[in-house]
Amino acid sequence: MLSSTPPPHIQGSDSIHTSEDISLYARHHGKLTDEGKHKLLTWDWSPHAGLTSMCSHGQGAPSSPTVAGQVKEGVRLYTYPILQSADIMLYKSTVVPVGEDQLTHLELARDLARAFNRQYGTLFPAFNSYIGYVPKIRSLKDPSSKMSKSDNNAASRIDLTDSSSTVRDKIAKAVTDAVSKDITFDPELRPGISNLIDICSALTGKSSEDIVKLTQDKGMDKKTFKEFVTETVNESIQPISSEMQRILSDRGHLRSILKQGQERASVLAEETIKQVKTLVGLS
Structure with missing residues (x-):
């Protein structure tokens, strides 16, 4: 609803002409793919991410009180932005539709991709963010905050x-x-x-x-x-x-579409992981 013009290409595809050019698949409860390819890429990218950088990105910013000078958050809070980056680059995306509040995470993804490419050879393409005609739609009840599906109201x-x-x-x-x-x-x-x-x-x-x-x-x-x-x-x-x-109304057809999309995405992800392993010497 927030964008009047669709992005010209998404997830590495040069253009979208028909529904056959689009892969749809479900992602829920942290289960990104059955094979955990996102997590594998997150692990491979972790050496290129500095602690200072992680602390400056959204979920990585310490917010809880400290105990004896130590932050109470778990390390996963700091590494989550790397997982977000892997979610983008696993499919060699060239255009990423995002909200205005996610631009900092895209910058991290760009930095990690460039660092990997410099050290091991060019594998991940440059990508652009896509923000709709209006970058942010605000809450109808509280215009100081963004409109969100997670709002209780x-x-x-x-x-x-x-x-x-x-x-x-x-x-x-x-x-x-x-x-x-x-x-x-x-x-x-x-x-x-x-x-x-x-x-x-x-x-x-x-x-x-x-x-x-x-x-x-x-x-x-x-x-x-x-x-x-x-x-x-x-x-x-x-x-x-x-x-x-x-x-x-046709749940069977919907599950079929999601299954086909999952299979297509899995093939792309598997190829990327193989290329990463080859470049870093793990194949």
């Missing part, structure tokens, strides 16, 4: 499975402000209204300035603007929701 987000009436109710109750009756874009002073403008921008591909001009031309106030946002969101997600329900 379902009213804070728009789910792709939401009915049109649910979308209408959520947007009608979205936090705005009392700064002005007019619709203006000012993320600092008016984060709530600006977030609704961003949602329209993400879904229509129009700039925030174009959205604001449209509201002015139509003489919208906050109530009518929310109705416009509701209509824009529903036009975008209801076809997706209907297709999701159609696909989910």
Whole structure:
């Protein structure tokens, strides 16, 4: 929902023309692949990651109180960013769709890939991050934080499975402000209204300035603007929701797609691991 234009290529493929060019597979509860190839690549990359670098990346930043001068977090908290990097490079990805808050992890992946290539020979390709037209969509209830599927308050987000009436109710109750009756874009002073403008921008591909001009031309106030946002969101997600329900109604077909995707991904991963072992002298 947050991106109006799909990335031109993902996971090492030069372009995506049909569904056959896309591999889908499930990853859950830390089980990345049955063979643990991500963990193998994480181990091979660990010597190229310094402790200082790990401490500066998201999950690696110490947050718990210390006991006798020692940090209480386990070492896995520090090595997790390396696992994230391995998750990208195991398939020799060239474009990685991410949120704005994941850019630091991509920088780590780039650094590790460059370090490996310098020491053992070029294996991992350079890659680019892909961020949608709007880099961040914020919570409908608390615009100071991002919209998240893990938020306990379902009213804070728009789910792709939401009915049109649910979308209408959520947007009608979205936090705005009392700064002005007019619709203006000012993320600092008016984060709530600006977030609704961003949602329209993400879904229509129009700039925030174009959205604001449209509201002015139509003489919208906050109530009518929310109705416009509701209509824009529903036009975008209801076809997706209907297709999701159609696909989910045939669980056997869905499992087949995931199984095929897993098999294709596993072949790519196995080849990468073989090449890594050869270069580092473990084959």
